[in-house]
Amino acid sequence: MWIGISGYVVASTIGFARVINNKHWVTDVVAGAGIGILSTKISYFAFERLKLKRANNKKVVAFVSPYYNTKSKGLRFKMLF
Template sequence: MLALLIPKTTVAADGVERAGSAIRLLIPATGAAMALVRHDDDGLGQLAASGAIAVGVTTGLKYAIPATRPDGDDHSFPSMHTAIAFSSAEFIRARYGWNYGIPAYVAATFVGYSRVVSDRHYTRDVLAGALIGIGSSALLTTPYKNVQVQAELSTHFTGTHIVYAW
């Protein structure tokens, strides 16, 4: 009976891995689409630059730190998929607000989960990739048009916030 579950688990993990790989590309594509729809050339540049930094730092660390993946492959640390996903999610959050950022972060978290459950990375690899991605966008991304309007619903407050950055 247990042997029947093993192929299902492998198939499920393969499906999760494929979904995570696709979502890893959809998050930056969504950020780019958001910038293009708004004619936000500065935002598009910030997305590209922060993504390039995340990829560069992650690639450098992958070759500098000899870490084997759970499946025995090389270059485990840090997770490139996660760095890209979280760089893009943080760009969306920092540029356009938490209303867009929360779904982007949920999607990026799934990407990290997919890398661990498919035995491509350890949790430490995913956390490091997430920190690199978030850090690269946090350094370079400014709010869109310096104003963000955000909805909030809590037990003590319901309303909106208007944030102005200068």
């Protein structure tokens, strides 16, 4: 519990400092926090699904990787059942 709370405190402090030093706008910091929280929720959801699949003795493989090229950037997610 304390690890999670300390993580939020550190992230909030850094976000606040970035806004105060005119390195980011408030909307940038809020959007970054939203992306971080959402990705954590998705990771925990996917992990629970994978754990349930493993309980049924089925092999499940998941892979997430970032990509970047001149026209686009993002994340790839691949899951084999």
